[in-house]
Amino acid sequence: MSELRIVVGYTANEAGADALALANRIATAAEGALEVVMVLPSEAHNSRVPVDSGYIRYLREQSREWLTEASTHLGADVASKLHIRYAESYAEGLIDAAHEFDSQLIVVGAAGGGLPRRPRVGSVANELLHSSDVPVALAPAGSREIPASQGVTRITACVGTRPGADVQLEAATLLARVTHAPLRLVSLVPIDLPAGLDEHLAELTSATHAESVLAEAHRALPEGVEASVETATGSTIEDAVQALDWHRGELVLVGSSRLAAPRRLFLGSTAAKMLRELPVPMIVVPRTTHGTASK
Template identity: 30%
Template sequence: MSYLVGYGPRNDDRSAIELALQLARSRPEPVIAVSVVPRGWGTPAAAGTDREYEQWSALEGRQSAELARADFAAHPDIASDVPTEAVWVAGRSVPATLMEQAAERDAWIIVVGSAEEAEPGRVRLTSKTDRLVHSSTLPIAIAPRSYRTTSGVERVTVGFRDDDAGWSLLERVAELSRTEGARLRVVTFLVAPARTPVTSDVPHAETQVIDLWRTQAEAAQEEARAHLASLGLDDVDVALASGPDWPAAIASVGWEEGDILVVGSSSTHRLAQVFLGSSAAKIVRNSPVPVVVVPGAGT
């Protein structure tokens, strides 16, 4: 098994490699940085132009691989435990090529960085990463912009909801927690819906609804705790993350060095592999720590 890093040509942010090495500190496996560069079309009518394009593309690939090797070299502390490799390949679709490389190299996860427009410390998908997330059968780990760490994975927090997808995700994250040797925390996010101008007695009804949500969430979490204990995981934290909006709710549970957050798909249907529902997408955008998006189990 290995960690496959999607490393972009002319990348000015080594966050994806940082995250892959963090995962590898806890579960030592080879880390392979793959830079995907454009492939020429190979049409006879444009043979000369196409050759020049391929030469330029190859130069981009070699330079990107050199940058990745330099990023690996910034972490000599784990060089003896974790083999690293930086390569480049030509392809017409970055997401499809990364998935092909992941299959060829026996990767169990694909690690990527955030968009250049993301604020430091925040996660934001690029258009390519968004397509990768929605089509991959493997988990996708996304590093916040400018992410740096020297720790391993100390705690795995799973965003849990009481439905079929949530329970399926819980079991998969329990296994991830074991393999990474990390503590497990189960968090349910409760965010009040936007209030609309209505009669004065509705806010009281809204409060009652939120209280009911909280009661149901607490009961589901206790059930999840008991289920995890039956799987041999006794030291599990549970928490309700509530707030007037998503940033406040996510910040309310507290985050530490070595934390990662795991969210799942909104559907377990095979055709929806990893479809980020509105809640999961908001969690990803507001997470202050790396996020692992796990595809649905399929039906």
Template identity: 40%
Template sequence: MKYVIGCTADERGREAISLALTLARSLADPSTVSLELVHIIRGEAPENTATQSEKTFQQFQYDTAMGWMQRCLDLVPSALDAQIHIRFADSMAGGMLEAVAAFNADLVVIGAASHGPLRRFTVGSVANALLHSSPVPVALAPSGYRPPRLLTRITCALGTRSGSEAVLQSAVEAAAARHVPLRLVSLVALDLSQAQGISNLGQRTQAHSSRVLDEAVSAVAHRTVVTAEVAQGRSIEAAINTLDWDEEELVLIGSSRLAERSKIFMGATANKMLRALPVPMVVVPRYHIAAGSEPAARL
């Protein structure tokens, strides 16, 4: 299993590494994970540049990056397998996607934009591109993330549209691999000024939650504890705020129905969740098939 981690010379890069370490150390067997620490330099590699001045500048960027990438490697415990990579590409996002393909990655881990408020997400241009095109799950650490050593719970936000089976199965596998409880959540944004129909909607959502709970319990095969909740509010953000959040958990969500098969596309609900979540989020591609043709994401 391989994690590609987007490294930058700021807190965002440190937060991405921290989240990757938490995900890896929480596994029953962390030695099964390889961490590929990747930094992208825009432009051509020094040997491919057109002029001597460009070659000198690109080599300077490479040497500088290699220095602090070595310090990034020092953040990884010796018990975990980790390598550093400096790659050149036309764009940061394009370079990350090329790295995902080159390393046959199971997961890409990135940090929120550095100007985001404490413990909240601000999605920068690179994260935005990955969240709309990655062929593998994307894990996003919120700004100011201070990681626990181990995860204590995984929450999975489920909708009613087709494709939710991929994120559900991914969540089941991720929770079982770490021996932590799995919480299923249905988020309902209700216009409380329009009382008519709210009761029926709530009943339908409760019924849906019960159904997916039954499916998850069956799928998990007694490997972990599964619970389900329905969160209601005036908005998705308000519904999220009604839930209790453990600082040592993360959230899995699926992609929009507009996503191409086995690719991510952030939908409106996911974008609203990003503004409210106090914990890391993992976005799973629609109808995802993980490396090795397994029917669930390996996280």
């Protein structure tokens, strides 16, 4: 992988501060670069549309001030650039920016009002999680309280039996390598299995799958990346997430739903349920990606 380049969707509020802090922490661990982006409505850049020129001028100047203020919270060792972009929607602007800068990750904050450490998906994140061809990280409320020096303490990849797990595993492995973090593979088989399946058969299937996942991962792992495997247990996704242990500086990777179009995200029901319970940031990886998994 070339240098990890991250697009941060910045807004001058707590969610924007959370996104900036998470992106800064990942970039610090990976010695990567940040592209801090504020997206303004496209009419602010279109002289043919009759708008209040005074307001547009104020909006641009205020956005520059916000970006400058945001840059003071970034580590001196992290390469960063500040950008204003124009688009029909905030999500569209961030995806276009990720393409422009050849970024491997887009980071956005949770919507306002979420519980600390629990992501609450707002309209921007929701649009990204259903349309991006670049992996998207959602920073939970309170992410700004974790210092960049914490680094990335572990990468957890939640692996089921459905198609697309290989892309997700590759993305997790690459991210673990560049952030110098251990890799944990969590098998979701017990919860992925059909309802009514014999309990002992479910346990056997889960154990067999966990072993095969670890064996496959070890074959694919580059030198220097350690890996462990666990089986999620619980009658529901929510129970399983709560039963697992989580590090303060951890990141979780999940794959897109099988309903996702190639090179696009689609947040499936399993990932959506996990998101409501996770105390750490989640990264959703497209079935095939523009960035991380294709490097």
